[in-house]
Amino acid sequence: MEFYETTLKGMKKLLSDFNEDKYAEIVESCLKKWQSDKDVQCMLSEFSDTGRFRTFKFKPEDFSSAEQALWTNQLFGGLVAMMIRLGGLLLEGKSVGIDFIRSNFGHSAEVLTGFKCTSCGRFYTSSLDIEKYISVPIIAKGIADGLEKESLDDEIDKITSLSSAGAEKERGKAKLRCMNTNITVSDGRPIFCTSCGSKKIEPCRFLKSVKELVYVPLNS
DSSP, X not given: OHHXXXXXXXXXXXXXXXXXXXXXXXXXXXXXXXXXXXXXXXXXXXXXXXSTTTTOOOOGGGOSXXXXXXXXXXXXXXXXXXXXXXXXXXXXXXXXXXXXXXXXXXXXXXXXEEEEETTTOOEEEEHHHHHHHHHHHHHHHHHHHHHHHTXXXXXXXXXXXXXXXXXXXXXXXXXXXXXXXXXXXXXXXXXXXXXXXXXXXXXXXXXXXXXXXXXEXXXX
């Protein structure tokens, strides 16, 4: 299954791009075992509770912005999920096509996280919350496109440089939904409410409406 090998190569590239050479070498070692012996368990075991990736985290200083850190971490998580799922199918002796991958990996953006002033009811979200909201389906599509077109390296570069196709459009739609729902978009979590001055700010969530270009507050 070339998708599995391509996914491992993508993981190695991403780790190398962000100066995680130690972990890139682990992936390279498992990649060689796959190429020589079709060994899947090597890579799966590295992500188990006793594997060397169990405590892995990218170094914050290797990112140029919080947005790049978020997209890169989401991308790595997507590649890991793809590797684990494909590896499990290989162990079962099954193969998959690109249609299966597109249908079973990733999910649409449905819930936006944010904040609520419990004193006056004012809603807020942050630019980073919007990035998190739009990133998962875009990354899932990018990975699938890369696997199908044998261009995963290019898709990885687009994602980590924040230039994925469709990202700006989805970002704009999310902000428009916020405006239509009277949700203030801020740079970060608000310290106090800009409407009433209260510091009683609590996390909340907003569900994307399927009928209108708005969000529906949850548990509010």
